[in-house]
Amino acid sequence: MSEIMISLRDIKKTYRSMGDEVQALRSVTLDIEKGESVSVMGHSGSGKSTLLSIIGALNPPTSGIIEIDGIDIYKLSQEKRADFRREYLGFVFQQFQLIPYLTAHENVMLPLTTTKRSNKEKREMAEEVLHRVGLANKMKRLPNQLSGGEQERVAIARAIVNEPPLILADEPTGSLDTKTGDEIMELFQQLNQEGLTVLMVTHNPDNTRYMSRTIMMKDGKLSSDEEDIMSAITDKRK
Amino acid sequence: MQLYHIAINNLRRRKAKMFFVLLGLMIGIATIVSIYGVVEAMKTEMTRQVTEFGVNVVIKPDAGGLTFSYGGITLPEIMYDVEQLTTDDVEAIEELPSRDMIRVMAPKLIGLKDHGQHKVIVVGANLQEEFLVKPWLRIREGGKKNQRTTRSEESALETELTEKTLENEEKKMDFEMIDLTRQELDSLNLLDNQIVMGSAVAGTIGVTEGDQLILSGKGMVVYGILMEIGSVEDQQIFMNLSMAQELLDRPEEITVIEMAVDYFAGSEEALLSEMNEVLPHALITSLRQETLRRDEMLTRLVRFGIAISILVLLVGILVVGLTMSASVRERTREIGIFGALGFRKADIVKIIITEGILISMAGGLMGFFGGTAMARYVGPYVSGMDIQMPWRADLLLLAIGAAVIIGLVSSVYPAYQAAKQDPVEALRFI
Numbered sequence: 001m002s003e004i005m006i007s008l009r010d011i012k013k014t015y016r017s018m019g020d021e022v023q024a025l026r027s028v029t030l031d032i033e034k035g036e037s038v039s040v041m042g043h044s045g046s047g048k049s050t051l052l053s054i055i056g057a058l059n060p061p062t063s064g065i066i067e068i069d070g071i072d073i074y075k076l077s078q079e080k081r082a083d084f085r086r087e088y089l090g091f092v093f094q095q096f097q098l099i100p101y102l103t104a105h106e107n108v109m110l111p112l113t114t115t116k117r118s119n120k121e122k123r124e125m126a127e128e129v130l131h132r133v134g135l136a137n138k139m140k141r142l143p144n145q146l147s148g149g150e151q152e153r154v155a156i157a158r159a160i161v162n163e164p165p166l167i168l169a170d171e172p173t174g175s176l177d178t179k180t181g182d183e184i185m186e187l188f189q190q191l192n193q194e195g196l197t198v199l200m201v202t203h204n205p206d207n208t209r210y211m212s213r214t215i216m217m218k219d220g221k222l223s224s225d226e227e228d229i230m231s232a233i234t235d236k237r238k
Numbered sequence: 239m240q241l242y243h244i245a246i247n248n249l250r251r252r253k254a255k256m257f258f259v260l261l262g263l264m265i266g267i268a269t270i271v272s273i274y275g276v277v278e279a280m281k282t283e284m285t286r287q288v289t290e291f292g293v294n295v296v297i298k299p300d301a302g303g304l305t306f307s308y309g310g311i312t313l314p315e316i317m318y319d320v321e322q323l324t325t326d327d328v329e330a331i332e333e334l335p336s337r338d339m340i341r342v343m344a345p346k347l348i349g350l351k352d353h354g355q356h357k358v359i360v361v362g363a364n365l366q367e368e369f370l371v372k373p374w375l376r377i378r379e380g381g382k383k384n385q386r387t388t389r390s391e392e393s394a395l396e397t398e399l400t401e402k403t404l405e406n407e408e409k410k411m412d413f414e415m416i417d418l419t420r421q422e423l424d425s426l427n428l429l430d431n432q433i434v435m436g437s438a439v440a441g442t443i444g445v446t447e448g449d450q451l452i453l454s455g456k457g458m459v460v461y462g463i464l465m466e467i468g469s470v471e472d473q474q475i476f477m478n479l480s481m482a483q484e485l486l487d488r489p490e491e492i493t494v495i496e497m498a499v500d501y502f503a504g505s506e507e508a509l510l511s512e513m514n515e516v517l518p519h520a521l522i523t524s525l526r527q528e529t530l531r532r533d534e535m536l537t538r539l540v541r542f543g544i545a546i547s548i549l550v551l552l553v554g555i556l557v558v559g560l561t562m563s564a565s566v567r568e569r570t571r572e573i574g575i576f577g578a579l580g581f582r583k584a585d586i587v588k589i590i591i592t593e594g595i596l597i598s599m600a601g602g603l604m605g606f607f608g609g610t611a612m613a614r615y616v617g618p619y620v621s622g623m624d625i626q627m628p629w630r631a632d633l634l635l636l637a638i639g640a641a642v643i644i645g646l647v648s649s650v651y652p653a654y655q656a657a658k659q660d661p662v663e664a665l666r667f668i
Contacts, residue, residue, distance in 0.1 A: 056578065078583070083582070084580075
């Protein structure tokens with residue numbers, strides 16, 4: 001029997017904006033199994049990024065229960081939640097979000113900074129993942145000395161250096177050309193095949209080809225309607 | 239990779255901004271160091287002047303009536319029923335609880351003696367103490383050296399050593415002359431049959447170094463002659479106190495006790511009150527006016543220095559604080575990334591505070607060197623005093639300490655700002 005990596009139960013999220021209440025998520029219930037790769041699609045404002053931030057232990061829901069690997073993450077203290085993010089999650093942000101004054105190697109070492117590993121161990125771990133993403137010869141470069149695809153690879157290396165079981169990616173190919181985007185998606189597919197669970201928010205329907213499941217979000221809810229999904233994919237491809 | 243690597247790399251990246259912060263800090267710390275250094279050096283110099291350059295307490299018999307003047311001090315001449323000061327009084331002063339405040343005590347007996355048709359002023363004193371309270375006194379160099387050769391064999395070795403010291407000392411600069419004189423003090427240990435004469439009286443009588451002078455039938459050898467200084471000492475003949483008491487037939491008697499008191503070492507009131515208690519028959523005069531005036535000036539100077547330092551410290555805190563705050567605002571997204579990657583709030587605070595302290599310490603170090611150099615080379619012109627400003631480890635600590643305070647205080651708020659940032663907003667997930 002497969003194990004559940006992410007379990008969302010009746011998640012609601014309401015924001016207050018200038019006196020008005022905006023319901024970003026309306027009762028989302030979802031299970032993602034370990035080893036799955038799931039893409040989340042939907043129009044802007046559909047709540048997919050909010051969903052990702054809630055799963056990423058960054059944004060407490062207004063109500064509902066969320067468990068990752070059986071841990072009720074919002075019952076943890078803020079500091080413990082930071083530790084949880086470090087140990088369990090690998091983030092790949094929009095626009096790479098590398099630290100501009102750190103080299104590729106140092107950027108990858110960032111999640112290891114606050115761990116108790118020795119400096120040597122940290123260096124070796126970072127080198128190993130950079131090697132894995134094909135950037136062994138560009139470790140000393142600053143982000144602005146790398147191409148978009150290379151920066152994305154550094155961001156992925158940073159997300160996996162801590163060997164987390166779950167990767168959360170927000171529009172990882174949004175600022176890449178098609179060819180580079182495909183290469184990056186292949187990398188995600190490879191990571192998934194190695195056992196990592198991948199949850200990816202994307203606007204690009206082509207990316208769904210690399211994922212085992214696609215979830216559609218509409219007005220803060222999950223849409224189980226196969227037609228919605230297909231129409232979204234078709235709309236985007238037009 | 240540690241947290242401080244992130245701080246260092248960030249500072250390296252923002253070179254231009256950090257350069258101006260560093261420059262501001264350096265100027266600030268240099269100002270504190272130079273003001274503190276100059277004030278401290280002036281304080282030392284003034285204390286030295288107050289305590290060493292002249293007498294600031296005079297004790298004499300309490301008598302009304304007719305007086306005569308000695309060295310600007312009015313002394314009783316005709317002393318009907320006046321209780322004289324004695325060597326017991328000197329011992330009583332030695333026993334006072336506040337004795338440590340008295341740097342030099344110079345008791346002396348002054349009297350007139352006939353020499354042929356001349357009347358000469360005889361001063362019985364400890365010559366070393368006299369020279370300490372009157373540092374302008376000098377013995378003519380040539381005469382003294384010649385005279386040394388006539389001294390007993392017992393003291394020959396000691397003299398030789400002193401001469402060697404003097405030869406070394408001669409290489410020193412002018413401003414060290416006073417200390418050089420102190421080195422010579424060892425050689426001023428007069429034997430009972432030796433005298434030191436003022437230049438005028440030596441000229442009048444017609445004696446020179448090594449000559450013998452008969453006073454009340456006693457043969458006294460002229461050990462040395464004072465350089466002409468144009469004051470009462472030119473007319474005086476100095477000898478040991480006990481010999482003067484014998485010659486003048488005034489055993490145990492003291493005419494006046496002059497003192498150099500260090501007012502910084504304790505309470506002047508306490509010392510005077512103790513002296514009044516043990517010497518009820520004496521008139522104790524504290525020449526405090528000058529000291530007070532200097533004290534007041536010094537206090538004002540110190541206050542001024544403190545005020546400027548506080549002001550500079552505040553400006554430093556403001557400059558670093560504003561820069562750090564601006565830096566935190568610019569780095570919103572970056573701090574959000576740290577949070578998302580699992581940095582605790584405390585880790586983010588550490589990065590910001592490390593940055594503040596690093597930049598401040600660099601400013602502190604540069605400020606120390608700049609400030610000390612300023613105090614060394616500009617201080618003497620500004621203060622108008624011949625002050626010495628060495629490279630001081632305590633000032634280095636002060637500079638680093640002030641810098642760390644600036645760094646810490648100015649980084650606390652930006653660090654708090656950074657720590658409270660919501661990673662979701664920072665990354666614009668919403």
